Amino acid sequence: QKEVEQNSGPLSVPEGAIASLNCTYSDRGSQSFFWYRQYSGKSPELIMSIYSNGDKEDGRFTAQLNKASQYVSLLIRDSQPSDSATYLCAVNMPLAGNQFYFGTGTSLTVIP
Amino acid sequence: EAGVAQSPRYKIIEKRQSVAFWCNPISGHATLYWYQQILGQGPKLLIQFQNNGVVDDSQLPKDRFSAERLKGVDSTLKIQPAKLEDSAVYLCASSFRATGELFFGEGSRLTVL
Numbered sequence: 001q002k003e004v005e006q007n008s009g010p011l012s013v014p015e016g017a018i019a020s021l022n023c024t025y026s027d028r029g030s031q032s033f034f035w036y037r038q039y040s041g042k043s044p045e046l047i048m049s050i051y052s053n054g055d056k057e058d059g060r061f062t063a064q065l066n067k068a069s070q071y072v073s074l075l076i077r078d079s080q081p082s083d084s085a086t087y088l089c090a091v092n093m094p095l096a097g098n099q100f101y102f103g104t105g106t107s108l109t110v111i112p
Numbered sequence: 113e114a115g116v117a118q119s120p121r122y123k124i125i126e127k128r129q130s131v132a133f134w135c136n137p138i139s140g141h142a143t144l145y146w147y148q149q150i151l152g153q154g155p156k157l158l159i160q161f162q163n164n165g166v167v168d169d170s171q172l173p174k175d176r177f178s179a180e181r182l183k184g185v186d187s188t189l190k191i192q193p194a195k196l197e198d199s200a201v202y203l204c205a206s207s208f209r210a211t212g213e214l215f216f217g218e219g220s221r222l223t224v225l
Contacts, residue, residue: 010196043218049212088155099157102155102156104153
């Protein structure tokens with residue numbers, strides 16, 4: 001089992017729709033969870049962090065965490081073409097020296 | 113505030129040659145990371161420094177990769193000799209603390225022929 005798993009996609013949604021991106025992780029002791037956005041040919045940039053169970057909202061972005069299910073998700077409301085990118089989930093792994101492991105990313109395309 | 117600086121942006125070498133990448137983190141950031149990102153994959157941690165000490169290098173192929181962070185500021189990652197499978201983008205990132213909130217440089221794209 002991979003440490004951090006994401007559906008690679010591609011995920012396509014129409015402009016204005018909600019995009020839902022999912023991530024599961026293997027280490028039950030993980031405490032820190034991050035979503036990074038990576039445009040094609042660019043480096044990742046942090047868009048959300050979440051540490052507690054529940055929802056965290058920041059503008060059009062909502063991160064959701066369920067530690068019991070070892071599941072973290074990112075919702076993008078009112079999706080825009082500029083949201084088209086690869087979204088990377090990163091999780092700390094206490095069993096691996098507390099290093100941050102990235103998933104392979106989900107490619108999102110927002111269709112105008 | 114200046115971001116993470118990396119150079120060179122692109123490098124093409126033949127297998128068995130050597131290459132070095134340089135990174136200057138954001139001022140004041142004590143933690144520096146080198147990641148390898150192969151096309152279609154997520155970033156893979158190669159080495160993490162806290163100031164000028166190594167925190168984790170468990171995934172660094174030490175027979176061919178080396179990295180140093182002299183004086184706790186900028187860092188160099190070297191590959192010698194390079195293999196075809198080393199073709200990737202090498203990302204440097206820094207953070208104020210080792211919290212996972214990383215700031216990435218633009219990356220150095222390596223092609224090994």
